[in-house]
Amino acid sequence: RESATARATADYLVDTFRLSEPSTQNPRTITALSILDRSAERARTELADQPVVLARLISTLGMAYNNLGLANEARQAIEGSAPAIARAGADGADAQLTLAGTYLMLGQLDRAMTTVAKAQATLGPDPANRPDVRVRAAVTEGMIHAAAGETTKGIAAFDRALAVYRTSPAINPARLATVLQARGNLLSDDGQFAAAETSLGEALKLNRSTLGDHHMETGQTWFALAQNAFLAGDLPLAETRIANALKIEREVLDPDNPIIADALSMQGQIYQAQKRLVEAERSLEQAVAIYKKAFAGPHYLIGIAEVYLALVESERGRTEMALRILDDAKHNYDVSYGRIHPNHGDLLVNRATILARAGRRNEARADCAEGLKILAQTMGPQASYTRSMTAVCAQI
Known part of the structure; x- marks a missing residue:
């Protein structure tokens, strides 16, 4: 069966790289995305009666989409082949795991965990x-x-x-x-x-x-x-x-890939901690712009970068601007997580530090109390991060 599957896969890939309209298509203008889109469509229509081959191919295509930062396209491709993947039985588990990883990239954690559980159940x-x-x-x-x-x-x-x-x-x-x-x-x-x-x-x-x-x-x-x-x-x-x-990622990825945004966000956090506010703002804003383009909607990664942008504005004395940025960060957390997450607690503690810097200590202490409560509920009172945030609040 493995040999037959391999032959069917090879035949499919060879046909995919043939020009569908050789009289009108310029081979020099065909992109990786157009090949992936064509492959996904062909797989759904031509391999519906070969679920094992389809599941293997659609999983590979999904990973290719994800590597290009195209998580929504990966989700659509795999979800569109769900009936065939289910018929593939244990051979469809890899495709389910690719879908779970895609949901994770999109910040849909509950759907990701449910999909992993389905794959594990399929394996027996x-x-x-x-x-x-x-x-x-x-x-x-x-x-x-x-x-x-x-x-x-x-x-x-x-x-x-x-x-x-x-x-x-x-x-x-x-x-x-x-x-x-x-x-x-x-x-x-x-x-x-x-x-x-x-x-x-x-x-x-x-x-x-x-x-x-x-x-x-x-x-x-x-x-x-x-x-x-x-x-x-x-x-x-x-x-x-x-x-x-960043040096390596910029060599191998497109500049708008969210993987680069992750590194820019981290770089911005480092600069913010070093009080290099102009550099921090630049890196963080670049990260947010890439995330917004990639995800086309709220995402917790946008929220994380925005928390540090808020801290930058606070250190410049722009308290109201900082609080508005935190409000947007919370919106990204609310929509992306769909439930209370440790980052909600972290956001409140950071909000408290911003308020305290502006002399609004009563509000700051209230936010600290609520933030620590969330961290204790979600991570545990003895978790390292809960303890470190408790130390921060003790200084307010």
Whole structure:
């Protein structure tokens, strides 16, 4: 069956690259997007009776869309093939996981987790059945938990994936690096900076040795290391690392790719902490512009960048402007998360610091109390971030 599937896939790909109208189409003007769009449409119409082939192809196309920063197109392509993917049974799990990752990119966390659960149910209870796909499911689950601020659950999911990879006779270094990086990010969020540095350092070593110094994944690992240094308070190291990430990402991605926006947002946060307000504003505004173009609607990543833009305006003495920016950040959180998230608590604590700077201490203390309450409810009162924000509020 695998051989027949491979032949059908190869035939499909060959036909896709043929010009549909050779008399009118200029091959020099055909874009990657036009090829992806054509491929998705052909897959839905021509492979409906071959669900296994369709599921494999549509998953690959979805990942290609996502790599180009086209999450909405990926969602439409995979959702449009949902009936065939369901008929593919366990062979459709990969496509479901690509869809889950797409929902995660779009900030639709509940839909992402529901889709992961469907994929895991499709695989069944036997751990020997498609272990590679099970690992991908665990990694995707961990990333969703991370975005939801559920640190302990996220680390547990990544540890499940690592346990499989560490014992695999044919370990894939790039996939191992992905899990190590995701795990390192969560350890960093939990305030375990040294453990995070170890995990992320191993990921960087693997990516540089297997993919090279100019690969996007290597750039993403530099980003994660920059974030860890930033959270640990080492701003010079964070600045150097985010510059490494941006250099690589700008070499391999279009300038309006949201992955670049992530790095710009991080760079802006670093500059804001260094009191380099003009540079911070520039990086953060560039990030917001890219996000707004990519997502065409509210998104939590817009909100995160806006929180730091508000802090920049506050330090310039523009309190009302800062508060208006925070209102928009909250709107992005409300719509994107659809529920109370730790970032709501973080926003309130930052709002409190802005109000306190303007001498409005009673309002500031009320916001601090509400923000800490949200952090305790969503992350736990003993979580590293809850404790650090408690220390901030104690100074107000």
